[in-house]
Amino acid sequence: MRIIGPDYLVFGVDDLEGSKTYLTDFGLKPVQLDETGWLFETLDGTGVIIRPKSDPKLPAPLETKNMLRQQVYGVEDMAALDAIEAEMSKDRRVTRLADGAIEFKDDLGFELRFQVTIRRPLSMPAEKINAPGAPAQRAPNELGVTDDMPALPRSLSHVVLFVPDMDKMVSFFCDRLGFVITDVLTGAGPFLRPAANDDHHTLFFIRTPAYMMGCEHLAFHMGGPTELMVAGDRFVRKGYQSFWGPGRHKFGSNWFWYFNSPLGVHFEYDADMDKHDDTWVAREAPNGPEASQMFLLQWREKWAPGGGPEGGSGKP
């Protein structure tokens, strides 16, 4: 199953204008789809689709109040769609749409759509660093940071779901759709990557009671840790609420910074995630603060030490 990863996540929201402002300030580009729908896209075209929660164009809501309505996955080609359709048609209704995409529900009732991916190839440098002993990555006179440096989400990275039945979800995604478990946080759940993506994870499950079923967060790849910090700092300064971070995860090695959102899920900036192939052997660690991160920092106002005993340009 040549699945690449999430192209879009679709939400039915109760505060459309607030959500539009939030997604724009997060760094996504608004594209109006029709009278009631907006796509907010990253640089490679992946992103988030929002509609008012009463919009009949939306798939049915979950039984919980979670606003996630559909996960749209991108695959390599039509042959991949045909293979998924053949597999899924064994035990459930699969709808083939006019554009060739297919829709069905997973074993817990999450709405899924698979399509030939819409993502555009990106050609941009990663964050460049200089260090003694290694060739300089930035040329002489090439600056590492500037006040106006861009820090925009490049691609939709991964989705995290609250799931009431872990075994069903793992067997569905691994046995039926060809996802691979890269690591496991015992007590929370497994990290999964699809066959046509070498990112450490595009999907993570957290075991919860049924009344919590839904999306916990979605994450966006940035160009590096500096872009992540710059984007997060600008976001905080606009009045948005940090939830966790900045920091760096252990499993996946990705930098992270999570924010609350009017979509009732967390939005995460991530950067510099590990890549894996099929020779990788999954690790396992008990879920908790130690396993969750290498380090954890917290945003504060800019400050600088000054000259005298009264020094400093802000509070210490």
Place this chain on the structure above:
Amino acid sequence: MSAGQLRLCHRDDIPEGTARGFLPLPGAPRNVIVVNRGGRLHGYMDACPHYRGGTPMAWRRDAYLNGEGTHIACHAHGALFEIETGACVSGPCLGRNLTRVPLTEAEDGSISVPAQVAGRAAREG
């Protein structure tokens, strides 16, 4: 304002149907949320009971209510709380409650909270 009280705001700072967050003391790690519902003000710690210690609930400064304005919402995982009681009626902390903060209104309309709320904010941070 009586001794042992910390002033948060004036009653007119919180129009009907809105909510705002105030730090009880500069540098305190947790806001106190003040909500105006039907002319009556309610105070709660800005600490969702989903995780121990509580986590901040707004998605943007003062954005504590759901889209319809019917409930206090935690914009971490979408929990909804009754404005009058602080009881979670939907979401991860179903059955738990926000920590209520008693509000005192002075004759001039000043709204204040007991000074120990700042200490509580420090512990919950």
